[in-house]
Structures are given as structure tokens and as C-alpha cells.
Amino acid sequence: MRWWRQILGALGLVLLVALVYLLARAHGLTSMPHVQDLRRIVTGAGIWGPVVFVALQVLLNIPPFPRTVFTVSAGLLFGSIPGTLLTLAATGLAAVIAFWIVRLTGGKLVARYARHPRAVWVRRRLDHHGILAVTSLRLIPMVPFAAMNYLSGLSAVRFWPYLIGTLLGSAPSTIAIVALGDAVTGHVPPALLAVSATCAAVGLVGVVVAARRPVPDEEPVRAEEPAA
Template identity: 40%
Template sequence: MLRNPRTLVLLAVVAALFVAGSLAPLPTPVEIQQWAGSFGPWFPLLFCAIYAVATVAPLPRSVFTVSCGVLFGAGLGLVVALVATTAAAALALLLVRALDRDQVASRLTHPAVRTINDRLARRGWLAVGSLRMIAIAPFSIVNYCCGLSAIRFWPYLIASVLGSVPGTVGTVILADSLTGGTHPAMYVITAVCFAIGVAGLIVDARWQPPAIPVRD
């Protein structure tokens, strides 16, 4: 039996919120977009900044991408999502390298770790672009790992943007047309991006780069 009064109060509050949420009418996607548009042109800029900062932390990017489609529609929502994704990827890499990379890199002496680091340094763009297409690869975790590696900034950023475009476009467009439930096309887009990402990782694993000459 529950004897703690605080527990009973908490359960009562949760039950009341559940009932209220079930009875309250939910706004339609059109009403949500009208509500977002009523705030003026500064709201997309604010949401873009929130999106970028929040996804530097280990928060799911897909939630913000879906919100872009629901709040701003396909056109503006896609612009906001891609700009925020680019900014988050750049900020995460620069932040990791500014704070922790030197300390962590000095401890990455295991041969397997050094091999991965060398691969990212030579052609990391292929691995990064492939991982961006795989939905199960967390956006922030990939950023952190790349920040600790020797991959160059611009190949990393370009691969991040290009690899994120297909999934972002599909998510925003389908969120814009969302009327309830998950559109079947979303599964197709996710499966295609996943297949392309896995194929890229296989090519990356089998592609032997030319050896870097050792200078005396």
C-alpha cells in the first residue's frame, strides 16, 4: 500500500494531467503553423538558435527537425533545420576540440584507436556522411567522436551537411503534411538513407588509402 502522502499527491497530479490532456482538444498542424507565424519573423531565428544549441548537447535532433516542419512548413522549416544542423555540427566539433581534445588525444595510444583516427584524418568525410544517413547513429555522439579525431573541419562539416540533407528533407516535408500518425513514406526514406549509410561505411572499411610517407 502507498502510505507516503507525497506519493499519493504526485500520483493524483499525474492522473489529473493525463485526464486533462485526454479531454483537451489538440490543435491541427494548420493551427500550429498559424500560431508560429503570429510571432513574426524573429521566431524562426529564435527556434533555429535553440535547435542549434540544444543539439550540441545529447538531445535528439529528430524532435527539433519534426518541429520545424510542423511549425514553419516545408520551405522555411527545411531552411531552419539545415542551418541549425550545420551550426550544431560546427559548434560541437569546435567545442570538443577547445575543451577536451588535447587531454583525451594524448591517451589515444591503442593501435585500433590510432587506426580509426588515421582513417578519419585521411578520408573521414566518407564515414561522417555515411553515419549522418543512419538514423540509429546519434547526431551528437558522432560530433563528439569526430571532435576527438584528427578529421579536418571543412570535410567534416560538408559531409555532415550533405549526409543530413536526405533525412532532414524527408522529415520536414512529411511533418508539414502530418495529419496524424507516421506517414508510410517516412519508413521508406529512413530505410533508403540507412542503406546508403551502411554502404558508405562498408566502402570506407574496404577502401585502403595510400600510405603516408614517413619523413626522417
């Protein structure tokens, strides 16, 4: 899957650059705009700026394309608070679509990738721990976003715990990275960083709890009592 990720990454960057260039030309700029120019361009596009951004992120986040490119861009183009809301909305939509694609196709498209021991470990927790497992696993950077979507579709986790856990678990990293993108302009609300740090600390506890809670296949087998 690595070569697919490279192709999708290059495609995403090309589309973002092309979008910025077309917007710049529409506003009469002959060279690549500066950060403040970018924000003025996006604001001038009205509702179409956020709509195109969310649609593009959803389109590329259903396959295994890293969210980081869009998360940083959201802070750069829209600022911390609007960028966070837009990124979380796109994250939720992409997660929902990927989840139902797997459920409706019976998991045939991704089942062969779910036999890896790490994938099995993730699925067991999704099967038995619900919203706690989804939230805590979303907070682990080593669990790719798209892979988590696919494994959730293969697992027995219910839809609403999956969606709520996805938004809760994705929020801390999203807030921090969007704020990083916004930092380029020098406008970073300290409250956002404080919220991100607090959520990350709480999420770390959730990760430990989810990892230590046994699932049925891992529970020790009790010895049978001797017959009277």
C-alpha cells in the first residue's frame, strides 16, 4: 500500500496547489500569494472555500492519505477555530463513508489486510470496548486514520460509538496541528493549545485503560474445580 500512499499524497498536494493558484489568478495575483493573501482569497470565495476544502479532504481521506496535509492547511487558510471545525467535519464524513463502504461490501476489499497481528489486536478491542476503544485508538499516532476506519467496519463496533469516538479521539491532534498551521500567521489562541494538551493527557489515560482491559480471547482460563 506504500506506493498508493505516495501517489495519493502527490495528488493531494497537486490539487491543493492548483486550487490556490486558480483562486490567486481569479483575484488578479500573478505570483504565488503570501499567507495573508491566501486568507483573503479564501474569504473572498465565500462558502465555496470551505465546501471545496471539506470535499477535497473527504475524497482523499477515504483512501490511505495522511490527514496532516489538510490539517495544517486548515489552520493556514481558515485560522484556528474555523479550521478545526472544518477539519473535524471532514474527518467525520470521511470516517463515516469508509466505515459504511466496508460494511456494505462485506469487508471484501480490505479483509486480507486485517490478518496482521496489530490489526487483530485493534479489532478485538473494537469488538468489545466500543466507544472507549475507538476514542483511545484514534489518539495513538501509530494507528493510521484510514486503517482504523476499515478495521472498524470489519469489527462489531456500533456506528454511533464509532462516530462519537472518532470525533473525540481526533480532536486533540486536530486542534494542535491546526494551531500549528495558524502559527504561521502569528495568531495562535493559547486556549486552543491548553485544550489540546489537556485532551491529550486524558486520551493517554484512555489508551492505557483500553490496552490493559482484557478482551474475551485474552482472558485467562480458569481451572476447573475438582469434583466432590
